[in-house]
Amino acid sequence: MRHHREVTEQSGRPGPPQAPTSPIRLIATDLDGTLLHDDKSVSERTIAALAAAEEAGIEVFFVTGRPARWMDVVSAHVHGHGLAICGNGAAVVDLHGGPGTHRFVKLRPLERAAALGVIDILRTAAPGTSFAIERTGGIHHELAYPPLHLDPAVTIAPAEKLLAENSDVADQPVLKILAHHTELSPDAFLALARTAIGDHASVTRSSPTALLEISASGVSKASTLALCCAERGIPPEEVVAFGDMPNDVEMLTWAGTSYAMGNAHADVIAAASGRTVANNEDGVAVIIEQILQN
Known part of the structure; x- marks a missing residue:
């Protein structure tokens, strides 16, 4: 069951972000406007939250429209953990080698x-x-x-x-x-x-x-994430996803629990099952911290 966001009657604005109640095995997060601040940096709070999630056995996937060569912004600051779905699902890239050594592990090209x-x-x-x-x-x-x-x-x-x-x-x-x-x-x-x-x-x-x-045709963040999760035996119900723009809509709809950022496009807010604070306020880290407290 999807977890619907709380909305205050007085303002119509989302209330405090609520953590998912189902066990989470994988975090799928967009980068620009979502995980990254507007200056393209990764905050210390976010770095710590991602590291704590992986230490708890929760896999982290970066799911972005960026090409593989633009992934150093993440791998350099979060120590190369996790895999990345790049090009809106067209490629899966292994970041474990660190900046400059990224390796394509799956391609879904346009003929x-x-x-x-x-x-x-x-x-x-x-x-x-x-x-x-x-x-x-x-x-x-x-x-x-x-x-x-x-x-x-x-x-x-x-x-x-x-x-x-x-x-x-x-x-x-x-x-x-x-x-x-x-x-x-x-x-x-x-x-x-x-x-x-x-x-x-x-x-x-x-x-x-x-x-x-x-x-x-058929390639999106959602469809490639679904393939990667199926390979790991992870159902949508055990995935939490974060995004802010129309290219995130299918992924947020597919995931069992999903969050639109406070700065998200209206279509993203409509598609997500919850809402967190803006990227510059570390909205992804806020939810991860709540997940780990449960």
Whole structure:
């Protein structure tokens, strides 16, 4: 049974976060806007809470839209414990070797034909869309796509060329497509893309801008987490999940107990079974500490 959040009659705001009543064997947490503070740091309180959870026999999974190469922010500060589900479910990465030694242990790539089909659909449905291609070895994007200053593109070219069969990186699986629009609002772009693409691919977003993240059909944080939990014999009822953006909704719905952060998107609040305080207030650590006290 899902645990519904308490709401005060006077304010309509969530009351104090309540710990799950079922035994918990796995913690699945998003990173940006959830586990991390806005400055991308991991607080000492959070580091201690994660370490205490693992010492108590509770496995920790970091579940993020980030690519594997952006995971040092976690592994460097929490000593590399746990596995990471990256790219919204497209890859499972072993962090145990520490920064710079991350290893792919599971890939759920977007096939070339499907990727080209999605790009064609969005070029028609939302003219002005620019694209980036996230492969296992790095990101490649079109000239019009907003550059990532901390993560420069390996190649800049039209998306169709980036996906060509004779590309220098054609042997690297495509983890996701990123689609950016300069005029549409983030939620309007997401709704339009989901309608246009249908079941050809999975479409979500985690950015405050109109930036969509597109994975293979059926691939999400939730579906990959479910696979990993099944391998460990862990049912959803023994999982607690945390998130703040639309790319977390399926995971929060799947987990037996889930928490929207105090800073979460409205769709996340609706999907989660509970609510904790904001990321900058260590909302994940607050719940973990309560779990360990039970």
